[in-house]
Structure formats: structure tokens, C-alpha cells
Amino acid sequence: MESDFLAKKQENVELNETIVKLKEELNEAKSQVVVTGLTFESNIEVEKRKAEEEIATLQKLVHETIEESSSSKSFHNTEIERLRLIIHELYTEIGELKKQQQYSPHHNNQEHSLAPSNVLNVLTKGIVKKLGADSFSSQDSLDDSLKKYEDPEVLRSLVEPLEDQIKALKEKLRYTDEQLQKCRECGHNDPSSYKVDNLETATITSQTEKELRCDMCQNYETQLVNEQKKHKELSAKAAAAEKAVERHKEELLKEIGFRKEMEEKWNEKREELKHQVAELMSSTKCAEQDLKELHQMLNQSRTEFRSSLLKLTKDRERIHEEIKKLQLENDNLVGKYTLHSQELQSQAINLPNTVEELHELILKNNQELIIAKIGKENAEANVNNLQSNILLLNNQISNEQHERESLENNLMQEINVLKDHNIQLERELKMFTSNQGRISELEGQIKELLNSKKQLVDLNSELKSRVSALQQELDISETVQKDFVLLSQSLQVQLEKIRASDLQVRWQHEEDIDSCPLCHSSFSNARKKQHCRHCGQIFCQHCLTREVKSGPSMRASKVCDVCHTLLVQTSAPYFSEAPPPT
Template sequence: MENGKNFQLDEDQHEQLNYLEMEKKKMTDEFNSQRAKMKELFLQKEGELLKKIEENNILVDQITKLKNELDDTKSQLVVDSIRLESDFEVEKRKAEEEIASLQRLVHETIEESSSTRSLYDQELTKLQSYIQYLQKEIEHLKIENSQYQQQNTNQEHSLAPSVVINACKGFAKKLGADAFGSSDEKNTEKTQEDVELLRSLVEPLEDQIKALKEKLRATDEQLQKCKECSHLIMEPGRSTVQTSERMILHNTSTNTSFDMQKSDNLICDMCSNYETQLVKEQQNVAELKNKLQKAEKAAERHKEELIKEIGFRKEMEEKWSEKREEHKQQVAELTKITDCTEQDLKELKQYFNEATKEIKTELSKLTKERERIYQELDKLQKENEHLVGKYTIHSQQLQSEVINLPNTVEELHELVLKNHQDLIIAKIGKEQAEEKVNNLESSFLLLRDQMELNIQERQAIEHSLEQEIKNLSRHADKLERERREFVAKNVDVTENEGKIMELETRIKELESEKGELKTRVYSLQQELQTTETVQRDFVRLSQSLQVQLEKIREESDTQVRWQHEEDVDECPNCRNQFSTSKKKQHCKHCGQIFCQNCLTRSVQSGPNLRPSKVCDVCHTMLVKSSAPYFSKEPPMT
């Protein structure tokens, strides 16, 4: 019985040992697998930590790069804003100066156009009055032509028509040839022709006056001879004198009739010349009117263009002001954005530094924990090896040894209790190992969660930075578009400046054309004035000469040339009454009595060249180089 019980106890112990060995083997397998898993997890975590460190370094580099780019963009934006403001100020100042110059040019062109219009109106009125005057002169010449024809039919004995017609002939030739010349050579030729005309007009008068003087002397001699002779001789003498005078007058009348026949043709030529001159003047007036209308249209067109240009400049100024305000707002927004980004960068940098510090501390902790785990693993491995060695030794010993079961139940109970205690110790070691594994897994999970949080934060930071980069790129594109628009506007400004230059050149051309028209109008006015003065002088000369010749003719036929003091009571020139106290003075040439104011001229006569007082008419006839008595200026030589 005791042997059977001992054998049963040995079997039970053997089963327990097998069970314990199997449990131990399972525990070692589980421990080895858990150790392998822990090693793999540790290596994986270490690789992930290295990747995180590399990614953090890359993020640091990207953040520094983005910060540098932000600094560059900020400085570039500041420089661009300053440059844009300076360019805008320069362009605005140029635009203001150009607008002021354009407004000044507009006012000047308006004033000049109004002044030129008034001048053109005055010139047109003058030309119209001159045309009317020429028409009146033509009518007057036609009347004189009819009168001369009547005088030719009546055969009046006169010396004035031949002289006047000869003078008219020369003057008509002069007017027909050089009435409206504009050059200086023609003016000098006109002055020379004026002198020649006056000489040709005065010389026949002098010849006729000399002939009249000789005639009067001959008549005086004949009268003196007749006084000495008897009445019988005096009568045939008078008859002979009268016949001789009649012959002379008949000769002069034939000469005048011949000259009158010539003068008709000359007057007709003068009329035709006047008509051609009138046609030319009318054509000139029409041309001036057309030019005036064209100039007014051009001035209005330029005025409209300048008004449009001023409006365009105002619109450009308004747009520039709007763009300037927009740029200011954009610069303010960009400064705010840059400040915000700088603040965000500072916060990110601070957060990154804190995160790096925390990660470094965690890494240091993890490295320490890894070293500790390595040490524990080594220790466990050593213990395992030791246990395996012990187990193998113990198993070998057990296999080699003979199972010596205790013989007594008490010893068997002690052995069971000992094995049970060893099993409890092994379970406690297993539980401690599992607890360590659980702690490592929990720390691993915490580290993984923290790493995931760091990854999410990094992704959020990257996303925000990408959004900021996109915003900055969009803003840079917007600034580039604005720069292109600014360049296009600069091109438009240059084109407008070219148009302004063209308008200025056109205005200068119009001003030069206006100056040429002014000079032409001035030359025409001067020619009109000279022709009017010459015509007036010619009319006055012809009238005064005709009157003087009529007086001389009448006086030569009726009375002697020397006037007696008691026969004359007033001056024939100024019609002032003579005073009884003063002695009346005679002209030494014609013998008429004049007042002291009208007898101021003197000529040298005789072999001793004594000064003799003469009247204005006689002075004009005696002194060839002097001015005519009806004119204040001497003749041009």
C-alpha cells in the first residue's frame, strides 16, 4: 500500500513538474515573444522619433526660409510702396504742371483767337470801308471822266487837265503796277516812282509857269510900248497882242484837247485797274474770311481737344488718387498681415522651441527608459539564460538523477509546498513582467498619442503656413498685376504726352501761321495807308494845282500879279483878316499878299542869293527837293 501510494505520489509530482515545465516554457515563449515585440516596438518608435526629429528639422528650415521670404517680401513691399508713392508724386506733379500749362495755353489760345478774331473783324471792316472808298473813287473818276468829256466837247481853254491827266496817268500806272506789293524792294521802287511822279508832275508845271511868266513879261512890255504910242497905234497893237494870245491859247487848247483824248483812255485804264484791284481785294477778303473760319474751326477743335485732354487728366488724377488710396489700404493691410504673420511666427517659434524642448526631454527620458529597458532585458535575458541553464541543469539532473521521492507523506507535503511556493514566485515574477510590459505598452501608447498630436499640430502649422504662402503668392500676383497696370498707365501717359507734344507743335504752327497772317495784314494795312495817303495827296495836289492854275490863269488874264495893299483885306490861304497897323507882306514870286504865319518860307534868288519870302505854293515850285506844301514829309530820294 505504501509503495502504491508512493508511486502515485511520484506520478503526481512528475505530472506537476511536467505542467510546471510546460507553464515555464509557455512563459518563456511568451516572454521571448513579448520581448521581441517590445524590441520591434522600441526600434519602430526609435525610427519614428528619428523621422520626427528630421521632420522637425525640416520644419525649422522651412520656417526660417519662410521667415526670410516674409522679410524679403516685406522689405520689397515697403520699397515698392515707397517707389510707387514717389512715382505717383512725380507723375502727379508732372500732370499738374502739364494741366496748368495746358490751361494756360487754352487761355492764351482763347485770348489770341478772340484778339485775332477782333483784329480780323477790324481788318474786314477796314477792307470793306476801303472797298467802298475805292468804289466811290471809281464813281468819282467816272463822273470826272464824263466832266472831262463834256469839257472836251465844249473846248475849254485850261492847262490843268493836261497836267492832272499826265499825273493821273503816271499815278494810275503806279497804282496798277504796285498797289498791293508786300516786299521791301517793291516799297523802295514805289518810293522812287513817287519821287519820279512828283518830279514829272512838277516839271511840266514849272515849264508852264515859265511860259506864263514870259507871256506876262511880253504883255507888260507890249503894254508899256502901247502907252508910249498913240491911240491909233495902240489899237492895232492890242489887236496883235490879242491875236498872239489867242494863237497861244489856241495852241494850248489843242494840246489840252489832245491830252484829253489821251486822258479818256487813261481814265478807262484807271477804272479797269481799280476794278481789278477791287476784285483782288474782294478775293483777298474772301481768302482772309476762309482762313479766319478755318482758324476759328481749328481753334475750336483744339479747344475741344484740350477740354477732352483736361477731362482725361482729371479722370487720370481721380484714378491715381483712388489707386493711391487703394495702395495705401493694401500697404496697411499688408503691414497688418506682416505684423500678424510675424506674431504668428514668433508664437510658432516659441511653440516650436517648447515642443522641441519637450520632445528633447521626452527623447532623453525615452533614451533613459530604453537604456533601462535594455538593461532590464539584458538582466532578464541573463536571468532567463541562467534559469534556462539552471532548468537544463536541473532537468538533466532530474533526468539523470533518480527520482527520490520522499518516503514519508510529510516530506512529500514539504516538497509539494516547496514546488507550490516556487510556482507562486514564478507567477509573481510573471505578473511583475506582465505589469512591466503593460507599463511599457501604456507609455508606448502615450508616446504614440503624443507623437500623433505633434504630427497633427505640425500638419495644422504646415496647412496654415501653406495658406499664408498661398495668400502671399496671391497678393504678389495682385501686386504684379497692379505693376503691369501701372506700366500700361505709364505707356498711356507717354502716349498722352506725345499727343500733347503734337498739339503743342500744332499750336506753334497755328501761332506761326497767325503771325504770318498778322504780318500780311499789317503789310496790307501799311499798303492801304500808303495808297490812301498817296491818293489823298494826289487829290489834294491835283485840286490845289487846278485851283492855283485857274487863279493864275484868271489873274493873268484880268490883272497883274503884284497885288496892292489896299486891294486885299484877308489872307488868301488862312482867310484871316489883316490888321491896319501892320504892313502887309508880298510873296516875292507870285506877288500875292499873305499874313505873317503863311509867309514863313524863303528862297535864295539873284546872283547875290538874297533870301526872299515866298508862299508855300511858290516854295514847292521853286525848291524841287522840298516836300509839297500839302504834305508834311519830304519826298523819298
């Protein structure tokens, strides 16, 4: 019996060791899962921040280009309207000049003024008046207006229609000049001896024509000189505009190179994120394999524990059967001895005749009586030992059942938590892949950037709330682990005390104890010493509050918490409400 009990005890110790190892492995797996989750969340936050920054820069560039294109378009439209008005006014002025040529009495004096150079002077003067001094005042004003257009295509579209309109005006002026010359030939007027050199030089050949020149001719010459200067300024402005176009071409090439670099960086980041996703998938697979192994180990430990419980129940039944057998044997022995005593009483007393025979008879009866007493004492000792063993086994079985149930519940809770966490990781991986796909389509989906930004902000807040929840769970698990450590320490101390109590006198003397072993407060007149009626230890009044009824009169006796849990099997353990003090 003792060997079986020791073997069962050793099996229980081994089971407890395996349970502790499983707990350690489970805690390690939880910590690894938490660490991987935190690193994954931090990587997601970093990538999201980078994506938001790049999105903001792209948005700024897009808004700037849109604003510049809108401003250039509005300016271009206004300039076109102004030029159309100027052309219309030029048409009206040409018509008026034709009328003056037909109905003027001083035709000979106005011949010189109606030359192509003079007509061109008048037209350029009108153009200057209509355009205003703001657009042709200086080189700086043109540069300032050209700096507004960052896109060289817009500048080209602005310059080309102006050149076409200037060519059209030149052709119309030539046509009017030809018509005027035809009119002079038809009127038999003397041809003028003026030479025109493309709006640049107009010289007078004869001295008589100088005397006949009127004040209007002098004014026209000054206007011609001014128009030549303005023509040079316009050519310089056109050269500056061409330089600006070249500069904007270079900037456009730089912008194209920058965009290519950004695309390459995006592709590199995309590859890096793909590798990270693959690593996370592998880590999740490893975590799933660890969970499967833990499930298998848990099932194995459960089956082993059940088998050990079955063995213990079988041993218990066997011990009950042995006790019954011993009880029957004891009853048989008592019945035999009673029958034998009755027979002896009924028998006639036949004493021997000699003293020696009488002595032999007395010795024989004494020897039989001693043998019967020894058998009775051995039977009672066996019965007591078996009863104590049964009680211990019952207590151990109940404790092991409670521990097994609590361990199973804890392990199932932890497994459920790990499953939930794994599901969350998979969801986050799906979200991460979807966000990566969105990032790859950002260049073509500028209108959807605001919605995606809101989604990223919401996801960031959810991740922060999850991190805080995980931190709270971690704090709770740490406190629970600390409570388990305190509980194991206190149970170890109580176990050592119970083991040591079998080797010494249990009843403690009041002179030997100075403080309560639970609250560690020193005794005084207000705080008196009281003994536990079961283990004999001394406690204070506040710590010794449990009572157990015992004896034939069911008298209430004060006992400590440990003895209360040992004596009252239906009560909850003393460490179920709070961790015991160490």
C-alpha cells in the first residue's frame, strides 16, 4: 500500500511538473505572439506615416499644378479677348483711313502719311494704346508674368497664337498698302520717293520734300523711331520667353526624373512590404503549429491525468474491499471468541488435579489471550491506517480534480485568447495587403486620397486602442502570475509546516511565540494569543476566525484557515478569495 501511494504521489508530482512546463511554454508563446503583434503594428504605423507624408506631398504638387494651370488658362483667355478687341478696333481704324483717303481734299500732302511705314506706325501706336503700358513697359514685367506659368506647354500655347496674330496683322497691313498704292495710281498722283525698310529705317532723299513736310510727318517719324525701339524690346522679350521655355523644359525633365525616382522608391518599398508580409505569414504559421503542439500536449496530459485518476479510483475501491474483508475477519474473530467464551462458560470447570498441570493451563490461556490481543491491535492499526490512507487519497483526488479543472479552464481561456489574437493578426494582414494595393494605385486615384486618409486614421486609432487593450491584458496577466507565485510560495510553506508538524509536538506554548504567523503583528494585551484546536499553532483573534464543530456534543472549536480547508471538505480553499500572505 505504501509503495502504491508513493508511486501515485510521484506521478502527481510529475504531472504537476509537466503542467508547470506547459504553463511556461504557453507564457513564452504568448509573449512571442505579443511581441510579433507589437512589431507588426509598429511597422504598420511607420509605413502608414510614410504613405501619408508621400500622399501629402503628391497632393501639394497636384494642387499647385492645378492652380497654375487654372491661373494660366484664365490669363490666356483674358489676353485672347483683349487681342480680339484690338483686332476689331484695328479693322475700324483701317476703314476710317480708307474713308479719309477717298474724301480728303489735301491728297498730295497726305500721301506721305499714308505710306506703309506711316500706316504701320499708326497701327502700332493704336496697339500700344490698347494693350497699355502694363504689358510692354519693361523686361521685368514680362519676366514676372512669365514666371507665373510653370508649365512650358502653357507658355508655348500662349506665344504661338500671338505670333500667328502678328503675322495676320502684317499681311493685312501689306494688303492695305497695296490697295492704297493702287488708289494713288488711279488718281494720277506723283509717286512718292520714300523708301521703307521693314519698319526700321525711313529716310528723306530730296530737300524739297523736307520743306513740304508738315508737323504730322515729324510726329510720325518720332513715332516710327519709338516703334522701332519697341520692336527691339519685343524681340528681346521673345528671346527671354524662349529662354524661359527652355528653362521650363529643363525643369520638366527634372520633374520627370524625380517622378521616376519616386516610382522606383515605391517599387522598392512595395517589395520590402511583400517580404515583410511573407515573414509575418511564416510567423503566423509557426504560431499555429505551436498552438497545435500545445493542443496535443494538453490532450496527452489530460489523458494521462484521467488514467491516473482511474488508477486512483481503482486503488480506492480495492482498499475499500480490503477494509471490508478485514472488518469481516474482525467480526468473525469476535464471533468466534464470543462463541468460544460461551462454550467455556457452559463447559464445566475441570481443573487439573496437580499444581503443574494447573500452571500449564494458566500459561496456555495467557498465551492465547496475548495472541488474541496482538491480533486485535494489528487489525485495529490496519483499519486506522487504511482509513487515514483513504482520507488522504480522497483529499488528493479532490484537490487534483480542482487543480485539473482550473488548469483546463485557464488553458482553454489562453487558447481562445491566442486564437482571437491570431484572427486579429490575419485581419490586420488582410488590411495591410489592401492598404498596400491602395498605395500602389495612389498616382491614378488622386480623388480618393481623402477617403483613404480617413480610413488610415481610423485604423491607426483602432490599432492604438488594441495596443492599450493588449497592454491592459499584459498587466492583468502579470498580476495573476504574481498572485500564483505568492500562492505557490504560501502553499509550499504550509506544506513544509504540515510535514514538520509530524516530527514535533503540535501544541505551541505561549511563551515561545511573540507575533502572529499570518499578519506578523506582535501580541499585546489588546491582541491576545489563541490556539488552533487542530494544529496547535498560536494566532491572533483577527486571524483565527474559522470554527469547526466536532465531538459528540458538536462543540464549536476555532481553527486556522489551513485546518478549516482540511477538515471541512465542502468549503472553498483558503486561497480562493485572495492570495495568502507569505
